[in-house]
Amino acid sequence: MTAAGGALIAIEAVAKRYVTSSGPVDALDDVSLSVAEGEFCTLIGPSGCGKSTLLGMLGGLVTPDRGRLLVAGEPVTGPDPRRVATVFQDAGLFPWRTALENVEFGLELQGVPAERRRRTATELLGPLGLRGFGERYPRELSGGMKQRVAIGRALAIDARILLMDEPFGALDEQTRVLMGEWLLDIWRRTRKTVIFVTHSLHEALFLSTRVAVMTARPGRIKSVLELAMEYPRSMESPEMVALRAKLWSEIREESLRAMK
């Protein structure tokens, strides 16, 4: 079920203000965006532009001061794991649970019987590239592996929407690139709607069907780029090079403003 216009996610004139010890801070101001089903939409912008806050709102963990967010036509009132799954920058794996038990966690919360969840989780290990690592504890896993477990945990509950808040931010360059390719493969197979927050232009251009550039604080949507190219994309094609330049000029302006 989608709202008028076929959008699965509708963000309408949303604003959020935080009260900090140094005074009130407007994180977001009049943000509007709509995302259709099956899209891979990236939010990119300078630090402090409110990307994580926006994601938090979609995930039901943060309430807007003004405006509203609609998922499948219904307003977001709290975490809804049937519809929305979130992956955070810190993998947040429970250290006392094995990789498999971590993947199962969301299903366990929903009361799915043990055998079924074990099966679902085990089946996911293959695509996650973690076959044979199911019984390992988080402290035995590398950074990239931990993030894959975290993503597996989000995939296991089979929500339509996947929110990802700089999931590869803590990884080194090479791992990031490989994880990006892997994520692309997963997305195309599972056909989820993804909202992806990143700082990386490479990731934005490589992965997304559209890129929303946010302004410096208070965050607004500055512009939206539609990317209709085929996957997998060549980052060297003239089209891509031009897009990259365009994207960079938009972001650069905002980054400079954020630095003042």
Add this chain to the structure above:
Amino acid sequence: MKVAVLRLALLVVLLAAWELAGRAANPLLAVPPSAVLPSLRDLLLLRSYPGLPASLWLTVQEIGVAYALAVAAGLGCGFALGMNRLLGRAWGPMIAALYAVPAVVWYPSLMLFFGLGAASKIAFGFLLGFFPITLAVLAGVRQVNPQLVLVARAYGAGVVTVFFRVMLPSMLFTLVGGLRTGLALSVIGVIVGEILGSKNGMGALINHAYGLLRTGDYVALVLVTLLLVVGSDVLASLLEHRARRWSD
């Protein structure tokens, strides 16, 4: 601000509850704060226990001697074990194992050996204070960065210089923590020793008051003793701050 107010409120509520409970119950057993005040006054004016200053002084002396011995032995053993890797690895765990034994088991033996006088209290206070100090020194020496020692040696520093200029500052934090814990435990050791059997000192006075069911006096004596305990810890923390500033 809100927190401070609530803390004060809690204290007031507790005192009020104590007062009410005290008045309702058997006056011999429960002594409300209102009854403690006159006893405290009598005590401090030396009317109820004229021997108070002497007893207090004795207890303080016992603590002083016990602690001094604990520090000397603790520093000595701790450094010996810390500097010599083999000895440290052999005897360190044995000392730690003794920590798993409730110290009070040694007390009857100490009473048998030293009698009921001050000596057994000093011995017990020493025992209690010795272990945390030794273990802290041991841990402190272990955590000194060997690179720093190497660098100092490379610049021609002798053993004594290395000790005072490199090791001591590196481990000061752990050491002072251990010294402070040691003091707290020595104090407890002496007090426990006195209460479990002594003829003189604050513990003896407390037992005397309790034995005669003079509960008001008993509470007053406990308060004075508590003042001693808190005072020693405050002193220790002041010295700790001084030591910190000195090392920076």
Add this chain to the structure above:
Amino acid sequence: MRRIALALQLATVLAGLALWELAARAGWVDPLFIPAPSAVARALAAISGPALAGLGDTLAKTAAAYVLSVVLGVSAGLAVGSVRLLRDVLSPYVIALYGMPKILVLPWIVLLLGYGTAPAVFYGTLHGLFPILVLVTGAVRDVDRTLVTVARSLGATPWQLYWKVLLPAIVPSVLAGMRLGIVFCLLGVLVVEMFAGVRGMGYMMGSLANGFQAPELFAATALVSATSIAIVLGLDQLNERLSRWRG
């Protein structure tokens, strides 16, 4: 290095015992105050009946106090740790009570509860409660916030948050607290037995001291010490078994 250290430990113990035996026999120390190890061993055999009975009594009281300490300590720790206001208001009181020599209130407790088992269990609980409370409160306070956020985003109810996130996260601290707690409980029980007991090892050791029965006293002391070390070692093993994931 490790094996040499172990050998040295063994050698130290044996040499120490040998020296002690020699000193007692040669008369360097008064056997009335410091009996020879052989005399202690004989005494241990002689009093084994009443000693084991006394030990059983002490351990029973300790077990009761321990169960109470753990239950009260963990629940209070959970409550105080999770409510910020409670924690801030209560922490100076808790720290003060933790550091206070509780023996000062023992005469009053005995006055209220009499002699024997009740004051011992009460006082033992009082002693064992605080380290557990302090450790659990700290652990709850320090739970990784990300884990809570993750669980909430996956739709965890408050009950599920407690049961599946908070409790497992604080297990290491609970175990550390329990390890400290057992020694504290035993300590408390022994103190009461020495002060106002009619049974148990504390009472027994006090009587033996008064009767100048040094070999028997040393034997009893050794028995209690060995038991205590064994219990702590056992708990350490349990701790290790339950903490595989920590590495």
